Amino acid sequence: MSEQTPITDVVFDFCGVLLDWQTRACLEGVLPQVFVDRICADDDPCGFFHYEDRMDAGEDFADIYPDVVREHGKEVAQVFRYYIEHYGDALPRMLPGMEQLLGDLNAAGYRVWGLTNWSHETFHIAFEKYPQLERLLRGTVVSGVEKMHKPNADIYRLAERRFGLTPAGTVFFDDTARNVAGAQAVGWHAFRFSDAEQARADLHSLGCAL
Template structure:
């Protein structure tokens, strides 16, 4: 949690998407289509083929067509083809909402709290989130997408943009993200924040700040 001294009551909760609202699984997209050994390497934390790095560039606002020649040059045609398949079938990497998260959004809204989205996601694939899970778009008051804004968590500018766009006071917000550096980025921007693990823990974390749902 943030070290902020702001004791303002929480009025709004800001959510990351992948790993918080949505179950994002690169493996779910690739398994059964490519050799298992290759899929295991791509989906490993130390992925030698750089999928996470290339996707991070897309999340920061670069277009796939601009990145793809680098993938070919650095990884070869076979791996580059798998990366193209992954992006072309990205909806398969989003198998479900994470358990309990739709209900958490609904409970927060019913209790009068604002709920918002702030995600690192490519402008070319983000639409799939709302197409597969329209309830998220219906429940959130708005979403800031890194690839659209060409800003990127954990940099302070994207948090500040979200606060401005949503009309929020940093001290009255709490942010949930599954990546430690993004939690730290929110705290630097003056937003109280928690590292997300699951819906039950999120409810306990919110309750610790006086959120009643």
């Protein structure tokens, strides 16, 4: 049996992995709770997550906004505008243990990167609010900038070219199952993220010494 290719690069999604992303955190205390609960419901009755997905894929807010007005009315559209304009409030913290994990990976000689589905209009907020991320990551591929997005193979291949990744030597963490499957489909090691402790265990399972 051939030996496993050593891991050299570790790639992280942002929201739900490095950062706690909570739409509620932006809207609670601003809107009546019943309205917040409706907006944030899993079946997305107000389309917030659908419209944000469109922004993550590269569309501009100004182009999407008329659709929000037409499909859900001015009141919902105005709340969506508020949400995008106050996006930093939806990112209340880095997830526990993740800053330390990134630091330990860097100290151990691994190359650490970001790969996120995020709008080009709001991504800057992540580095402005959490500047340690820009210091700890060597680079980040942002879907809204590239106009390609996970789980499609093209964005993983772009990351390979840009960062000099070898698929068999790369590990990826994402909190969304389809994005994990997308990475695995192009030959990366990939794990669905739950918390920093499990991520360390997953890395150890591949022979990473931290």
